[in-house]
Amino acid sequence: MTLSHPSACAVQFQHITKSFAHANHTVTVLDRIDGDIKQGSITTLVGPSGSGKSTLLSLCNLLITPDTGQLYIQGKDIHSWPITELRRNVGIVFQDAPMVQGTALYNLQTAQRLHGIDIGNPETLMEQVGLSSSLLTQHVQDLSGGQKQRLALARTLANQPQILLLDEITSALDPSSVREVEQLLLEINRESRITLIWVTHQMEQAQRVGQETWFLMNGQLLEQRSTADFFAHPQTEEARQFIKGELQ
Numbered sequence: 001m002t003l004s005h006p007s008a009c010a011v012q013f014q015h016i017t018k019s020f021a022h023a024n025h026t027v028t029v030l031d032r033i034d035g036d037i038k039q040g041s042i043t044t045l046v047g048p049s050g051s052g053k054s055t056l057l058s059l060c061n062l063l064i065t066p067d068t069g070q071l072y073i074q075g076k077d078i079h080s081w082p083i084t085e086l087r088r089n090v091g092i093v094f095q096d097a098p099m100v101q102g103t104a105l106y107n108l109q110t111a112q113r114l115h116g117i118d119i120g121n122p123e124t125l126m127e128q129v130g131l132s133s134s135l136l137t138q139h140v141q142d143l144s145g146g147q148k149q150r151l152a153l154a155r156t157l158a159n160q161p162q163i164l165l166l167d168e169i170t171s172a173l174d175p176s177s178v179r180e181v182e183q184l185l186l187e188i189n190r191e192s193r194i195t196l197i198w199v200t201h202q203m204e205q206a207q208r209v210g211q212e213t214w215f216l217m218n219g220q221l222l223e224q225r226s227t228a229d230f231f232a233h234p235q236t237e238e239a240r241q242f243i244k245g246e247l248q
């Protein structure tokens with residue numbers, strides 16, 4: 001395997017392993033993961049339920065820590081990043097867009113309140129995610145699912161991250177909102193060169209948005225190739241079955 005120069009990589013996994021202790025046994029959830037994610041690229045993470053996708057994502061901003069191996073974020077060992085700076089640089093958006101009680105503006109200002117980060121002009125942020133600035137004064141409980149998901153994205157973008165981790169962010173949205181959020185993220189990637197690492201269960205989505213695709217199964221990274229190649233010519237029997245919908 002050829003290793004890329006670390007500085008050209010947004011994320012580098014080297015022999016990353018993660019296990020969780022259950023009642024009377026230990027489960028290895030990620031098993032010696034090696035791989036590079038290029039700066040400015042879009043990588044879709046796919047694989048059956050429980051294959052380790054969310055765990056892999058959560059390592060990238062230290063929501064969980066690896067047991068062994070080396071993990072580099074923009075060429076720098078993840079443990080040498082001050083945690084606030086790491087979380088600012090590596091944003092994460094979840095499926096259920098958790099919000100704090102209050103207005104859209106109050107939610108947008110989270111980073112400012114917690115970390116003293118200047119979030120810039122809230123109206124510009126709203127515009128960036130296709131939301132009307134008139135919603136800034138609305139209580140978040142009155143927003144639709146699609147609006148909340150966009151607001152969650154705007155709140156993360158307020159940190160000006162260079163890497164965005166997306167965990168099933170469109171699974172609760174209706175089909176037209178799904179397409180809109182996808183378009184939005186593709187534009188953000190194109191214009192700001194933010195690296196996107198995108199966990200999805202929807203194979204059509206993985207193909208529409210991905211440039212690279214990583215296929216995980218039982219904690220192992222079985223394939224990492226261009227998205228087009230992966231879906232046209234899967235190299236493992238497991239991936240073939242998964243793409244055909246035979247493994248969930």
Ligand SMILES: Nc1ncnc2c1ncn2[C@@H]1O[C@H](COP(=O)(O)OP(=O)(O)OP(=O)(O)O)[C@@H](O)[C@H]1O
Nearest residue numbers: 020021027029047048049050051052053054055056
């Ligand atoms: N904090 C935890 N403690 C114990 N086990 C965990 C923890 N987090 C994840 N696991 C286990 O790790 C395995 C992988 O989970 P993970 O959520 O990473 O998979 P996934 O591929 O994202 O699954 P899904 O597609 O269903 O969301 C699962 O068996 C899960 O039960």
